[in-house]
Amino acid sequence: MRIVHAASEVVGFAKTGGLADVAGSLPRALARRGHDCAVVLPLYRSVRHGKQPIAPTEHVLSIPVGNRYVPGRLWRSQLPDSNVPVWLIEQSEYFERDDPAQGRSFYQFSMASGQKLDYPDNCERFVFFSRAVLEALRLLDWWPDVLHSHDWQTALTPVYLQEVYRHHPNIILRQRYEQIRSVFTIHNIAYQGLFRAADLMLTGLDWRLFNHRQLEFYGQLNFLKSGIVFADRITTVSPRYAEEIQTPYFGNGLQGVLSERRDRLSGIVNGVDYDAWNPATDSLLAANYDDETVAVGKAACKAALQKRYGLPEEPRTPILGMVARLVEQKGLDLTVKAADALLNLGAASGNQAPWHVQLIVLGEGDPVYHRMLQELRERYPDRIGLTLGFDETLAHQIEAGADIFLMPSLFEPSGLNQLYSLKYGTVPVVRACGGLYDTIADCTPEALARGEATGFRFVAYTSAALLVAVQRALELYRQRPDQWLQLMRNGMRKDWSWNRSAGEYEQVYQAVVRAEA
Numbered sequence: 001m002r003i004v005h006a007a008s009e010v011v012g013f014a015k016t017g018g019l020a021d022v023a024g025s026l027p028r029a030l031a032r033r034g035h036d037c038a039v040v041l042p043l044y045r046s047v048r049h050g051k052q053p054i055a056p057t058e059h060v061l062s063i064p065v066g067n068r069y070v071p072g073r074l075w076r077s078q079l080p081d082s083n084v085p086v087w088l089i090e091q092s093e094y095f096e097r098d099d100p101a102q103g104r105s106f107y108q109f110s111m112a113s114g115q116k117l118d119y120p121d122n123c124e125r126f127v128f129f130s131r132a133v134l135e136a137l138r139l140l141d142w143w144p145d146v147l148h149s150h151d152w153q154t155a156l157t158p159v160y161l162q163e164v165y166r167h168h169p170n171i172i173l174r175q176r177y178e179q180i181r182s183v184f185t186i187h188n189i190a191y192q193g194l195f196r197a198a199d200l201m202l203t204g205l206d207w208r209l210f211n212h213r214q215l216e217f218y219g220q221l222n223f224l225k226s227g228i229v230f231a232d233r234i235t236t237v238s239p240r241y242a243e244e245i246q247t248p249y250f251g252n253g254l255q256g257v258l259s260e261r262r263d264r265l266s267g268i269v270n271g272v273d274y275d276a277w278n279p280a281t282d283s284l285l286a287a288n289y290d291d292e293t294v295a296v297g298k299a300a301c302k303a304a305l306q307k308r309y310g311l312p313e314e315p316r317t318p319i320l321g322m323v324a325r326l327v328e329q330k331g332l333d334l335t336v337k338a339a340d341a342l343l344n345l346g347a348a349s350g351n352q353a354p355w356h357v358q359l360i361v362l363g364e365g366d367p368v369y370h371r372m373l374q375e376l377r378e379r380y381p382d383r384i385g386l387t388l389g390f391d392e393t394l395a396h397q398i399e400a401g402a403d404i405f406l407m408p409s410l411f412e413p414s415g416l417n418q419l420y421s422l423k424y425g426t427v428p429v430v431r432a433c434g435g436l437y438d439t440i441a442d443c444t445p446e447a448l449a450r451g452e453a454t455g456f457r458f459v460a461y462t463s464a465a466l467l468v469a470v471q472r473a474l475e476l477y478r479q480r481p482d483q484w485l486q487l488m489r490n491g492m493r494k495d496w497s498w499n500r501s502a503g504e505y506e507q508v509y510q511a512v513v514r515a516e517a
Contacts, residue, residue, distance in 0.1 A: 014050075030502045048096065336369070343359065362398055
């Protein structure tokens with residue numbers, strides 16, 4: 001099949017989160033399975049000055065936005081380490097404003113106070129991009145079987161496909177567009193692309209669509225809802241999350257729309273790029289190891305990590321690792337509330353020779369959590385390592401050097417760090433939600449005996465529940481090292497590769513193409 005992926009960020013070019021990993025890794029995996037794939041994304045400032053070479057094409061765009069036509073141009077590149085073409089939509093006023101030094105990202109800018117705000121023209125920017133994707137197909141004469149759009153920034157593409165392009169005045173082009181099926185993926189339902197009702201004028205779509213069953217959402221224009229309603233098939237990034245978002249607790253107001261379309265909704269767990277995340281070949285580590293040599297290799301990585309942060313180099317002191325955006329979703333409030341108890345678990349155990357826990361956190365986000373973590377480090381300078389910011393090398397080294405990885409998320413559509421942790425023999429402690437529920441098998445005595453256990457789960461969103469789960473993990477770590485080693489190996493031997501994910505997406509594409517044939 002021919003598949004085009006439309007996304008606002010793609011790893012290797014532009015990235016703020018897991019969406020970029022999917023949009024960059026899934027097309028490569030599909031191509032390895034014999035499919036003809038391409039990717040479309042905006043030409044940001046950082047992409048123009050990035051490592052991946054880009055080149056202009058002769059194709060120019062003129063896209064209706066409101067009452068004017070906005071010019072653009074197509075550039076070409078390809079996904080790193082592949083032959084998958086990448087088509088970049090150039091429109092400098094819309095997309096070349098990102099500059100971290102000035103506090104400007106792809107979607108937001110920072111005030112002097114540090115507060116982040118959405119760009120006021122985000123609706124206009126992604127109306128342009130969504131229509132440009134469909135125009136690019138015509139200019140390139142590259143007609144896919146499936147147009148796969150990702151998150152709210154491209155959610156209007158299935159709307160335009162159905163309402164505009166399948167009614168193209170040119171009969172040949174109309175037939176081409178009529179043959180394209182649409183798939184839309186929700187990566188995080190908390191981000192919906194909500195705009196004023198008056199902004200519908202920018203889309204060029206008929207006002208008849210602004211009703212509670214289609215584009216309207218409590219008096220606003222909702223991009224994400226639009227994609228859900230108009231796409232031929234909907235996917236999200238784990239089976240559990242597909243169930244959760246049909247409930248009021250997780251649905252963010254869209255649970256009714258999703259329940260109505262549940263027969264077209266699938267959940268597929270994201271994959272891991274094992275070329276980049278594999279302790280046996282990872283050049284960023286102090287020592288390489290696999291499931292057979294994990295005990296020796298991980299010990300070397302642990303010592304290097306303790307040295308890097310100036311922590312006591314104690315081989316049997318357990319390290320709890322956390323690599324995350326420092327925001328409420330990631331359970332930072334639970335971690336901070338539980339920190340004193342966590343860091344003093346050994347002393348509270350009544351052992352004659354008290355042992356301690358070390359905690360290492362890497363990430364950036366809400367200044368409130370920055371301050372909380374800095375205060376903790378000041379209280380426990382010999383037990384806490386903290387890096388505020390993101391460092392890819394450190395992310396790998398924490399995965400390899402930590403004994404336990406914390407993911408106490410409020411919600412987690414799919415999650416990637418727990419999958420990295422499994423591969424690196426770092427036992428995850430997770431809250432049982434979304435993709436964390438789907439990918440981590442709780443370490444009960446029965447599951448451990450069957451060789452199925454891979455980590456520790458808890459349900460209640462409380463610091464007490466997190467503490468109990470960590471205590472369970474530490475008990476096994478300290479008292480039954482042979483079983484702990486088996487638990488590590490169970491996780492390392494799991495297959496969470498992109499090839500597995502691509503096979504499930506392949507089934508979705510085949511089903512939607514057959515259904516509409």
